[in-house]
Every structure is written in structure tokens, then in C-alpha cells.
Amino acid sequence: MALFFANGATFATWGVHIPTIKARFELSDAMLSFAMLAVAAGAILAMGPVGRWVGRLGSGKASMIGGVAFSLVTLSVLAVPSFALLLPTLLVFGMTNALFDVGMNAQAATVEASRTRPVMSALHGMFSLGGMVGAAFGGLMISLDVPPLAHAAMIAAMTAAVAIGVTPGLLADHPALPSAEHHREHASRALWLLGLMAFLGLVGEGAMYDWTTVYMREVTQAPLDWVSFGYAAFSGGMACGRFGGDLLRARFGDARTLTGSAWVGFAGIALALFVPFPLTALIGFALMGLGAANMVPIFFAAASFLPGVTPAEAIARVARFAYVGMLIGPVLIGGVAHLANLRVGLAVVALTMGYIALFGARAARRYLRT
Numbered sequence: 001m002a003l004f005f006a007n008g009a010t011f012a013t014w015g016v017h018i019p020t021i022k023a024r025f026e027l028s029d030a031m032l033s034f035a036m037l038a039v040a041a042g043a044i045l046a047m048g049p050v051g052r053w054v055g056r057l058g059s060g061k062a063s064m065i066g067g068v069a070f071s072l073v074t075l076s077v078l079a080v081p082s083f084a085l086l087l088p089t090l091l092v093f094g095m096t097n098a099l100f101d102v103g104m105n106a107q108a109a110t111v112e113a114s115r116t117r118p119v120m121s122a123l124h125g126m127f128s129l130g131g132m133v134g135a136a137f138g139g140l141m142i143s144l145d146v147p148p149l150a151h152a153a154m155i156a157a158m159t160a161a162v163a164i165g166v167t168p169g170l171l172a173d174h175p176a177l178p179s180a181e182h183h184r185e186h187a188s189r190a191l192w193l194l195g196l197m198a199f200l201g202l203v204g205e206g207a208m209y210d211w212t213t214v215y216m217r218e219v220t221q222a223p224l225d226w227v228s229f230g231y232a233a234f235s236g237g238m239a240c241g242r243f244g245g246d247l248l249r250a251r252f253g254d255a256r257t258l259t260g261s262a263w264v265g266f267a268g269i270a271l272a273l274f275v276p277f278p279l280t281a282l283i284g285f286a287l288m289g290l291g292a293a294n295m296v297p298i299f300f301a302a303a304s305f306l307p308g309v310t311p312a313e314a315i316a317r318v319a320r321f322a323y324v325g326m327l328i329g330p331v332l333i334g335g336v337a338h339l340a341n342l343r344v345g346l347a348v349v350a351l352t353m354g355y356i357a358l359f360g361a362r363a364a365r366r367y368l369r370t
Contacts, residue, residue: 042094067163237289263290
């Protein structure tokens with residue numbers, strides 16, 4: 001839980017200081033988008049090698065190394081003197097985040113496999129909580145005129161201390177299951193399917209992060225002080241869904257939890273689209289957060305139990321699809337909105353949730369815990 005919290009708080013620190021980076025280097029919106037793309041590109045490029053490396057090294061050591069490296073690179077992002085150095089630094093920032101992410105999720109899979117009840121959703125809930133606390137702390141530091149580098153140094157020290165401090169209490173990874181040819185073929189098919197579901201789920205999640213504020217302002221005509229509540233409603237729904245998700249998974253199994261979650265997400269988006277008023281949109285976004293909350297934990301847990309591949313490598317392959325979905329989602333919705341309007345654009349999210357509910361969960365059922 002400490003590792004997931006620290007990861008969320010550290011990533012939020014980068015998010016809080018995106019305007020700082022933009023102002024320091026006098027970046028246009030296009031150049032800032034290019035810089036942000038470097039973070040996602042670094043993570044996507046690193047996922048394959050990172051998965052294999054974590055599988056060989058062990059998730060405990062990888063979490064420690066990843067946490068320390070991620071904290072140091074976070075500090076470097078706020079210290080680089082030029083835009084030319086910023087881009088490769090952000091690329092490495094994405095890579096070290098991928099290492100930390102895969103390491104701690106592989107350790108989470110080991111912990112869940114050692115327990116009689118699920119725990120993955122609550123751990124991802126700690127990431128969400130860390131992001132919320134990190135963003136709030138960053139806002140406080142900005143209001144107090146604390147230099148960005150000093151703020152980053154505080155967060156980096158916290159993350160490095162957590163990564164080093166918790167390592168003795170982490171578990172040794174379980175031995176990999178047999179890797180006969182038919183096991184590898186089975187795992188490959190399963191990972192493609194789980195990856196597709198993660199891609200679709202994260203298309204919606206990425207769209208919510210980037211477009212809720214615009215939807216509140218331009219479609220619902222919400223008062224100015226309500227505009228940011230769309231993002232908050234979705235994030236709050238995500239956090240609540242994750243902290244309650246393990247109870248649902250234990251009671252109903254992963255397959256039924258996934259189906260129900262997808263329907264809740266679909267209903268939430270449908271409510272926001274068909275009743276486009278500020279309050280109903282907020283309720284809809286909160287329901288979408290509840291629906292999306294447990295998808296990635298379920299997909300990661302399913303991947304980690306496949307025979308013929310280490311949990312770290314399986315999680316990394318699914319995570320690569322998820323990152324691509326998170327990256328493409330906002331762009332896809334923006335393109336559709338440009339051709340039609342934003343309500344039609346967000347209908348894409350409803351389609352992804354509906355597909356998972358109707359077909360995806362059924363197709364993936366054989367790989368999910370019952």
C-alpha cells in the first residue's frame with residue numbers, strides 16, 4: 001500500500017508542475033503536448049524489457065530500484081536547464097515509472113496469490129489516494145511559494161525512503177508455472193484478449209481525465225466554480241470503487257464484477273450524455289469512475305496467474321495496451337468531437353463500456369477468477 005501511495009503522489013507531482021514546465025520554457029500547447037507524449041512513449045517502450053527484467057530480478061528488488069530511480073528522475077525533471085534536455089528526461093521519467101509500476105504490481109500479484117481474499121483493487125485505490133494527496137500537497141506548496149525543485153525534492157525523498165524502507169517486508173515471488181509450448185500459446189492468446197480489454201477500458205479512463213472539464217463547461221453550461229467538479233466526481237468514483245472492489249471480487253468473482261462494472265460505467269456515461277445538466281453529469285461521471293475502477297486490477301490479477309509467463313512479464317504486456325488506450329482515448333474523443341460534437345465524442349466511451357459488458361467479459365471469463 002505504501003508503494004502504491006508513493007507512486008501516485010510522485011506522478012501527481014509531475015502533473016501539478018506541468019504549468020511550471022510550460023512557463024519556464026515558454027512552450028506552446030503543441031510543444032507541451034509533445035513533452036507529455038514523451039512520458040507515455042517512455043513507458044510504452046520500456047514495458048517489454050521491464051517485464052522480462054522484473055521477472056528475472058524479482059518484484060521486491062525491482063520495486064525498490066524502480067521507486068528510487070523514479071524519485072530521482074522526478075527531481076531531475078524540475079531541474080533540467082533546457083527544453084532539449086527536458087524531452088529525454090521525460091522519456092526516462094516514463095521508463096522509470098514503468099519499472100516502478102510493473103515491479104509493485106507484480107509484487108501485488110504475489111501478495112494476492114498468498115491470500116484467500118483479493119487485495120489488488122485496494123492497492124490500486126492507494127495509488128488513487130496518493131494522487132489526490134500529492135496533487136493537494138502540490139497545490140499547497142505552490143500557494144506557499146515553495147520553489148518547485150524543493151517541492152520535488154520532498155516528494156522524491158519520501159518515495160525513495162518508502163521504496164527502500166518497505167523492501168525487507170516484501171514477499172519472494174512464487175515460482176513461474178510450467179512453460180510448455182501449449183502453456184505459452186495459451187498465455188499469448190489470453191494476454192492479447194486481456195490487453196484488448198485493458199485498452200478499451202483505458203480509452204474511457206483517459207477520456208474522462210481530459211474531457212470532463214470541457215464537457216461541464218461547454219455542454220452542461222455549468223457555473224465556472226462547478227467546472228472542475230467533473231474531474232473530481234470521476235476520480236472520487238474511482239477511489240471509492242477501488243477500495244470497495246475487493247469485497248465485490250470476493251463475493252461475486254472477477255467475471256461478474258467486470259460485467260457489472262462495465263454496465264455501471266455505461267449507465268454513467270449514458271446519463272451524462274442524455275441528461276446534460278451539471279448535476280446529472282456529475283452523477284454520471286461518478287458512476288463512470290465506479291465502473292472503471294476495478295478493470296485494471298482485474299486484468300492485472302488475471303494476467304499474473306497465467307501459466308507459461310512470469311507475472312511481471314504478463315502484467316507489463318497488459319499494461320502496454322492500457323497505456324496506449326490512455327494515450328489514444330483523449331485524442332480519439334477529440335477527433336470525433338471535432339467532426340461532430342463532444343456528446344458524440346464521449347459516446348465512444350459508452351461504446352467501449354458496452355462492448356466490455358456484452359462481449360469482453362464473456363470472452364475473458366475463462367481467464368478470470370470465478
